[in-house]
Amino acid sequence: MAIEIEQPCVELSNVAVSETHGEDSPYFAGWKAYDENPYDELTNPSGVIQMGLAENQVSFDMVEKYLEQHPEASTWGKGAPGWFRENALFQDYHGLKSFRTAMASFMQQIRGGRAKFDPDRVVLTAGATAANELLTFILANPGDALLVPTPYYPGFDRDLCWRTGVKIIPIHCDSSNNFQITPKALEAAYQQAVSTYTKVRAVLITNPSNPLGATIQRSVLEDILEFVTRKNIHLVSDEIYSGSAFSADEFVSVAEILEARDYKDAERVHIVYSLSKDLGLPGFRVGTIYSYNDRVVTTARRMSSFTLISSQTQHLLATMLSDEEFTENYIKTNRERLRKRYEMIIDGLTSSGIECLKGNAGLFCWMNLSPLLEKPTREGELELWNPILHEVRLNISPGSSCHCSEPGWFRVCFANMSEQTLEVALDRIRNFMHERASVNRSLFSNR
Amino acid sequence: MTQTRSTATETDDQKNRSPSSGATGMKLIVPLQGVVQGRGGLLLGSLIPCALFYFLQLYLKRNRSKNSSNPPSPSASSSNLPELPRSSSRTNLSSRGSIGRVPVSSLANMIAKPDSSPYYIGLERVFLDPYDPVNNPDGIIQLGLSANKLCLDLIEKWLSANVKESLIGTDDVSLSINGIAAYQPFDGTEEMKMAMSNFMSLVLGGSVKFDPSNIILTSGGTPAIEILSFCLADQGNAFLVPSPYYPGFDRDFRWRTGVDLIPVYCRSTDNFSLSITALEQAYSQARKRGVKVRGILFSNPSNPVGNLLSQDMLHSLVEFAQEKNIHIISDEIYAGSMYGSEKFVSIAEVLDLEYIDKSRVHIIYGLSKDFALPGFRVGALYSFNESVLAAAKKLTRFCSIPAPTQRLVASMLSDQRFVQEYISTNQKRIREVHKEFEAGLNKLGIKCAKSSAGVYCWADMSELIRPYSEKGELDLWEKFLSVAKISITPGSACHCIEPGWFRICFTTLDLEDIPLVIERFGRVVETCKSSG
Numbered sequence: 001m002a003i004e005i006e007q008p009c010v011e012l013s014n015v016a017v018s019e020t021h022g023e024d025s026p027y028f029a030g031w032k033a034y035d036e037n038p039y040d041e042l043t044n045p046s047g048v049i050q051m052g053l054a055e056n057q058v059s060f061d062m063v064e065k066y067l068e069q070h071p072e073a074s075t076w077g078k079g080a081p082g083w084f085r086e087n088a089l090f091q092d093y094h095g096l097k098s099f100r101t102a103m104a105s106f107m108q109q110i111r112g113g114r115a116k117f118d119p120d121r122v123v124l125t126a127g128a129t130a131a132n133e134l135l136t137f138i139l140a141n142p143g144d145a146l147l148v149p150t151p152y153y154p155g156f157d158r159d160l161c162w163r164t165g166v167k168i169i170p171i172h173c174d175s176s177n178n179f180q181i182t183p184k185a186l187e188a189a190y191q192q193a194v195s196t197y198t199k200v201r202a203v204l205i206t207n208p209s210n211p212l213g214a215t216i217q218r219s220v221l222e223d224i225l226e227f228v229t230r231k232n233i234h235l236v237s238d239e240i241y242s243g244s245a246f247s248a249d250e251f252v253s254v255a256e257i258l259e260a261r262d263y264k265d266a267e268r269v270h271i272v273y274s275l276s277k278d279l280g281l282p283g284f285r286v287g288t289i290y291s292y293n294d295r296v297v298t299t300a301r302r303m304s305s306f307t308l309i310s311s312q313t314q315h316l317l318a319t320m321l322s323d324e325e326f327t328e329n330y331i332k333t334n335r336e337r338l339r340k341r342y343e344m345i346i347d348g349l350t351s352s353g354i355e356c357l358k359g360n361a362g363l364f365c366w367m368n369l370s371p372l373l374e375k376p377t378r379e380g381e382l383e384l385w386n387p388i389l390h391e392v393r394l395n396i397s398p399g400s401s402c403h404c405s406e407p408g409w410f411r412v413c414f415a416n417m418s419e420q421t422l423e424v425a426l427d428r429i430r431n432f433m434h435e436r437a438s439v440n441r442s443l444f445s446n447r
Numbered sequence: 448m449t450q451t452r453s454t455a456t457e458t459d460d461q462k463n464r465s466p467s468s469g470a471t472g473m474k475l476i477v478p479l480q481g482v483v484q485g486r487g488g489l490l491l492g493s494l495i496p497c498a499l500f501y502f503l504q505l506y507l508k509r510n511r512s513k514n515s516s517n518p519p520s521p522s523a524s525s526s527n528l529p530e531l532p533r534s535s536s537r538t539n540l541s542s543r544g545s546i547g548r549v550p551v552s553s554l555a556n557m558i559a560k561p562d563s564s565p566y567y568i569g570l571e572r573v574f575l576d577p578y579d580p581v582n583n584p585d586g587i588i589q590l591g592l593s594a595n596k597l598c599l600d601l602i603e604k605w606l607s608a609n610v611k612e613s614l615i616g617t618d619d620v621s622l623s624i625n626g627i628a629a630y631q632p633f634d635g636t637e638e639m640k641m642a643m644s645n646f647m648s649l650v651l652g653g654s655v656k657f658d659p660s661n662i663i664l665t666s667g668g669t670p671a672i673e674i675l676s677f678c679l680a681d682q683g684n685a686f687l688v689p690s691p692y693y694p695g696f697d698r699d700f701r702w703r704t705g706v707d708l709i710p711v712y713c714r715s716t717d718n719f720s721l722s723i724t725a726l727e728q729a730y731s732q733a734r735k736r737g738v739k740v741r742g743i744l745f746s747n748p749s750n751p752v753g754n755l756l757s758q759d760m761l762h763s764l765v766e767f768a769q770e771k772n773i774h775i776i777s778d779e780i781y782a783g784s785m786y787g788s789e790k791f792v793s794i795a796e797v798l799d800l801e802y803i804d805k806s807r808v809h810i811i812y813g814l815s816k817d818f819a820l821p822g823f824r825v826g827a828l829y830s831f832n833e834s835v836l837a838a839a840k841k842l843t844r845f846c847s848i849p850a851p852t853q854r855l856v857a858s859m860l861s862d863q864r865f866v867q868e869y870i871s872t873n874q875k876r877i878r879e880v881h882k883e884f885e886a887g888l889n890k891l892g893i894k895c896a897k898s899s900a901g902v903y904c905w906a907d908m909s910e911l912i913r914p915y916s917e918k919g920e921l922d923l924w925e926k927f928l929s930v931a932k933i934s935i936t937p938g939s940a941c942h943c944i945e946p947g948w949f950r951i952c953f954t955t956l957d958l959e960d961i962p963l964v965i966e967r968f969g970r971v972v973e974t975c976k977s978s979g
Contacts, residue, residue, distance in 0.1 A: 010772055010807040011741075016678040016838035053630075060628060126666050130845045137703055138555040163677060163703070163842075201552075232549050268549040282630045283850035285666075299555045305698070306670045306846060311822035313849040 015163060026382065027052070027154040027401035034395045041420060049425045052395040054210065054363045055416035056244065056280040058341060059334040063279065066326055073319035093304050095124040099314040102321035103288055107273055109327055110243045115255035121290055123300040124314070128240050128274035128287040130307040132159045132204075135270055135289060138299050139234050140166045140201035146236075147171050147189045147203045149181045151366075151402035151409070153210045160204070169193050169200070172405050175368070178357060179212055181205070181220055186227045202234035203227070208241040208251060208361030211402050211411035213342075215245055215361050218252045225257065225265075234268045243278030243331055245361035246339035258292065266292035275317070277363060278334065284313055338363070338415060341422070345414045348426035352433040363415035367396070370408025372436065381407040392432045394425055554703065565924055566591070566694040566940040573934045588964060591934040593750070593902045595784065595819045595954040597876040601869050602819065605859060627850035633843040635664030639853040642860040643827055647812055650783040650870065651793040661829055663839045664853070668780055668813035668826040670846035672699040675809055675828060678838050679774045680706040680741040686776070687711050687729050687743045689721045691905075691941035691948070693750040693778075700744065708744070709733055712944040715907065718897050719752045721745070723763050730771065742774030742807075743767075748781040748791065751941050751950035752905045753898025755789050761797045765808070774807045783817030783870055786878035787899025798831070805831035814856065816902065817873070823852055877902065877954060880961070884953040887965035891972045902954040909947025911975040920946040923975070930974070931967040 030052045039047035067073055094100075097119065104117035125131040140146060142165030148156060149171040160168055171189040173179040186203070193200045203224060207216040228235045237254045245251035258266045271290040276282035286309055291297050321327060345365055349356055357366040373380040378400045385398045399409035414422060551559075562568060569591040578586035635643070640659040647657040665671040680686065682705030688696060690710035700708055711729045713719040726743070733740050743764065747756045756764070768775045777794040785791055798805050810829040815821035825848055830836050848856075860866060885895055885904055896905040912919035917939045924937040938948035956964060 010774060010804065010832075012832075012834055012838070013678055013681045013684075013741075015681075016834065055629065057629075063628070126846055126849075127844070133845055138551055141552045141554070144552075158841075158844075201550075234549055281628050283627050285847045285849045293549075293551075295551060295555065295559045299551070299559045302558050303703075305667075306673055306703075308666055308824050310666070310824045310849055310852040312852050312855065316851060 018162070025154060025401045026385065026398050030389055030395040030397065033389055037393070039393070039421065039424075041418075041424075045424075046393065048389070048393045048395050049421060049428070050395050050416060051413045051425060052397045052411075053416050054277065054413050055282060056277055056334075056338075056363050057417065058280075058337040058415050059330065060280045062326075062330050062333060063281070063320070066320055066323070067316075070319060070323075073316050093301050093308060095122070095309070096311060096314045096318060098322065099318040100124070102318045103273075105324070106321045106327055107242075107290070109324070110278070110331060111251070111253050111256060112248050115253055115259045117255070117290060121292070121297055123289040123291070123297060123304055124309050125287040125289060125304055126285040126307040126309055127276065127282075128238065128272050129155065129159050131272045131274070131287040131289045132156070132236070132238065133162075133164065134300055134303050134307065135236055135272065135296075136160045136164045136166050137303065138296055139236070139270075140164065141199075142166065144199045144201045145169045145193050147186065147193070147200055149173050149185070149205060149209075151179070151211050151399055151404035151411075153206060154397070154401045154403075156204075166201075167198065169198070170403055170405075171203070174406050175357070175409075178214070179209075179366075180217065181224060183223050183227060186224065190231060200231065200233055202236055204236040204238065206238040206240070207254070208239075208245055210241065210362060211364060211397065211399075212357055212366045213359035213362035213364050213411075214357065214366075215251045218257070221252060221254055221257055225254070225269075228268055229265050232268075234270065236270050236272060238272040240272065240274045240277050241362045242273070243334065244338055244363060246335055246342060247360070248332075248335065250360045255290075263292060267296075268293070270296060279330075281317075284317065285309065286313065286317065341414050341419075344419070344422060345412070345426065348422075349429065352426075352430045353437075354429070354433065357409075364411050364413040367410045367412050368408060369410055370406070373408045376407055378407055384408075385410070388432070392428050394428060558702070564694060564697075564940050565921065565937050569924075569928065569934040569936065572928055576932075578932070585932060587928065587932045587934050588967065589934050589955055590951045590953065590964070591936045592955070593816065593950075593952045594821060595816060595873070595877070595902050597819075597880065597954050598869060598873045599819055601865075601872060602859075605862070605865055606855075609858065609862075610855065627854050631847070631850050631853070633847045634840040635662070635843075635848065636850070636853050636857070639664060639848070639857040642857040643812075643825075646860045646866065647827070647829070649866065650817060651779055651810075651812070652782065652791045652796060655793055655795040657795070657829060661831060661836065663828040663830075663836060663843055664848055665826040665828060665843055666824040666846045666848050667821070668778070668811055668815060669695065669699050671811050671813070671826045671828040672696070672776075672778070673702075673704065674839050674842045674846075675776055675811070675835075676700045676704040676706050677842065678835050679776075679809075680704070682706065684739045684741045685709045685733060686774075687726060687733075687740060689713055689725075689745050689749075691719065691751055691938055691943035693746055694936070694940045696744065706741075707738070709738070709740070710942045710944075713752075715896070715945055715948075718754060719749070719905070720754065721756070721760065721764075723767055726764075726767060740771070740773060742776060744776045744778070746778040746781070747794070748779075748784070748900035750778075750781065750901060751903060751936065751938075752896050753781075753901035753903060754896065755787075755791060755899055756794075758792045758797060761792060761794050765794070765797055765803055768807055769802070769804060772807075774809065776809050776811065778811040780811060780813050780816050781901045782812070783873070784877055784902055785874055785900045786881050789899045791900065795829075806835075807832070809835065818869070819873075820856070823856060824848060825852070825856055880953050880956060880958060883958055883961050884951075884956070884964075887961055888951075888968065891965065891969055892976075893968070893972070896948075903950050903952040906949050906951055907947060908949055909945065911972060912947045913975075916946050923947075923971070924949070926971050926974070927968075931971045933964065933967050 034048045034050045037047045038044065039049040100119040100122040103122050104119045107117045108115065125134055136146065145167040146160060148168050150173055156168060160166060169189050169192055171181060171185045173181055173185060190200055205216065205224065208214060209216065224235065239253055242251055242253060254269055255271060258269060269292050273290065274287040275284060289300050291300065342359060342365065346356060349367065355368045359365050369384060370376065372384055374383060381398050381400055388394055388396060397411040400407065402411065573587045573589045576586045577583065578588040640662050643664065644657040644659040644662055648655065665674065685707040686700065688708045688710055690712050696708060700706060709729055711725050713721055730740055764775060775794065779793055782791050782793065794808055795810060798808060808831055812829065813826035814823065828839055888895060888904065888906060894907050898905060908923060909915065912923050920937050920939055927933045927935055936950040941950065
């Protein structure tokens with residue numbers, strides 16, 4: 001699937017022409033299909049419904065209302081004299097103190113106060129994408145590896161590997177235990193690196209998991225911590241969906257475990273967070289690295305020069321996130337609405353005869369279509385995916401693009417659309433399954 | 448960046464945790480018995496040392512993980528922990544485990560070292576002791592950061608009048624906040640690209656129409672420069688850069704890319720102008736050393752000198768690049784900060800000849816200097832090369848401008864009346880302050896290079912330094928910091944080959960501030976002259 005680019009006479013670098021950006025995978029092909037024929041309730045009711053983009057639109061009204069009622073967030077009228085001057089000129093990579101404090105407090109609230117966050121350990125980046133890449137530059141040399149449990153977010157191939165020259169070695173998980181990470185799988189991945197003389201620098205987990213839509217259990221987190229300590233490597237915990245767990249008690253952050261042990265060995269742990277999912281503001285490009293390691297904090301801060309957030313946006317959000325009444329209500333309501341959506345989609349899928357992994361977080365569910373596969377292979381999965389995309393016109397993400405070792409699983413997003421649109425999608429799935437069943441019946445009866 | 452493992456760090460760590468020889472000794476005695484007693488012969492004789500080595504490694508490894516639960520630093524021993532209140536600020540974490548026993552990358556180790564460049568040290572010193580006319584009149588005056596405060600009042604006024612609509616929007620749904628919350632194209636919204644290309648068409652000489660489809664927007668000029676380095680050169684390659692040059696290029700172009708910068712020295716005898724001869728020389732020398740030169744990088748208007756490249760010189764540069772089949776990056780970020788009588792000519796103006804391959808030319812721009820909004824992080828990469836644009840576009844996922852900022856800035860830049868007023872007022876004020884400031888320096892006997900743009904003077908203090916060397920220059924720099932309490936940038940930080948030159952930014956000053964600043968300069972100048 002090589003892209004034919006007419007090379008100009010003057011050469012470009014290997015980075016520029018490489019395909020490590022990974023934008024040729026089905027994950028992105030589905031998006032293209034959507035872009036070319038997007039569903040619209042009124043103007044294009046037969047278009048492709050986007051279920052491949054994990055965006056949170058269920059709680060946006062609360063943010064909008066806040067900003068309308070608090071114009072001081074977006075204006076400078078009520079600021080102290082000289083305030084604007086400082087803001088316009090402020091390009092310090094430490095970031096606005098007020099914003100870092102607000103972020104730390106927000107992260108604390110999401111974890112029910114079970115972990116404290118120090119604003120001086122918050123490093124700001126333009127999105128979690130940049131945070132993950134930055135950490136990779138800091139923790140690993142080119143040619144080294146990060147261990148990442150499968151299935152994982154397709155963007156990691158690009159974010160962690162492209163410019164850094166670092167490799168991902170998968171930690172294979174499967175449905176036999178609900179895709180949980182086991183010590184055996186961790187060790188197997190590590191040994192795979194050893195056998196290719198590759199140095200492992202870190203384990204990178206997403207908790208709650210994308211694409212599974214489930215939180216990682218405390219005992220598993222403890223196993224992982226024990227493993228990274230034993231191997232003397234880092235742990236990066238991407239907690240971008242921490243505020244999207246359906247109930248406050250279900251999510252355990254690695255920060256809580258560290259706090260409970262008085263931060264023993266904490267300097268190998270780094271947390272990534274962002275406002276793109278929980279707050280539904282991906283356009284704002286706000287990410288953070290929270291590290292318990294001073295050297296990593298210092299280095300990340302300096303390197304964040306390449307990915308600073310505009311002071312204007314920092315100010316806008318600082319006001320909002322420092323308003324504890326607002327944030328408490330937002331977090332609670334957002335969880336509730338996501339849970340309702342999840343239940344809605346699960347009910348719909350169940351009534352169509354489709355099973356999903358039991359989920360408790362995130363903006364998507366992990367759907368099992370393996371019974372429908374002609375062949376239990378990656379090709380079989382893509383053969384099933386194609387008609388779903390082009391005939392049923394639903395953009396869902398095939399598990400192979402998430403490096404899932406078991407074919408037949410698909411990630412289906414449910415929070416980036418209205419309830420009506422979700423109903424339409426569920427109807428289409430129902431019809432699809434119905435047709436499949438009747439085709440199978442007629443095949444059977446013809447034998 | 449070479450593919451070195453950070454074995455240095457690990458070895459140090461191992462040394463810190465080497466077990467007592469006694470304990471090791473015990474393990475060694477038993478297997479040695481056999482060898483000592485002469486049994487086993489050659490096989491055992493070679494096998495046993497290997498086995499011993501293996502066991503030693505195993506022992507060390509086990510010991511290392513045991514020890515990692517006990518932080519080596521005494522101030523951080525576990526017994527202290529229960530006394531610390533839970534809710535206290537986590538700065539106490541910095542006393543614990545901050546040595547970083549778990550290794551980080553070679554790049555991180557390099558970056559974590561305290562900055563040795565005076566450019567950054569100066570910034571740090573001002574940060575710790577900043578001048579304030581009321582609260583800290585003896586603090587350090589910042590003349591080492593090229594920021595322009597002269598026209599902030601104009602921007603402030605515009606924002607007060609317009610920001611609510613431009614940000615939150617009207618009843619029009621497309622302008623509402625909903626429109627800016629969602630994922631935007633990483634390389635910038637259509638609206639912002641349009642506004643930026645129009646602004647560039649106005650400010651970069653006014654003779655070229657910049658096309659919005661050739662623009663990539665980034666969070667500041669810094670990532671734009673880095674993106675070009677990633678796209679145009681491989682690790683180990685190099686770009687030629689006329690010196691003295693902006694200290695930030697070392698970080699932006701080299702840090703994470705592994706690409707090198709080879710200075711092409713310019714001299715005061717011809718007002719630090721670039722010559723093609725010097726470029727040719729640098730190019731051949733690089734080739735002799737086996738270094739592949741992928742392009743030329745320069746600022747025009749120049750930073751730190753403030754001079755302009757003439758149309759002829761731009762032609763010659765393009766022809767040079769054509770002949771060698773390499774790239775050109777022209778950082779034109781100061782194009783709107785003109786105060787002299789010369790006219791700015793963008794490299795884009797000289798590309799219309801048929802035999803010129805435009806795809807080798809790339810321009811960097813941004814709003815941090817001309818539009819005084821460095822905090823907003825608005826940068827642009829402009830290229831005629833489709834492949835570069837395609838690659839750069841994908842790389843902007845790591846450095847996009849937030850949508851609310853794009854909305855706000857696009858709105859501001861589209862207000863043509865405001866933009867015109869801003870540009871002409873800015874140029875007028877820069878001219879005034881520059882004139883006064885340079886006159887003040889001249890009165891002290893300090894001459895400056897001839898310049899027509901930028902927000903700084905390039906001052907010749909070579910007669911004040913003892914000895915006439917980089918050391919003498921840095922001594923003077925330190926004197927300015929500690930005695931005169933002024934932060935300026937020494938030429939060595941800019942890779943200037945002649946010692947004694949300093950970059951002094953003047954746009955953070957009002958006209959009224961100038962006498963105070965000149966008086967401070969005077970303190971040091973007098974002491975230098977009297978001891979000389």
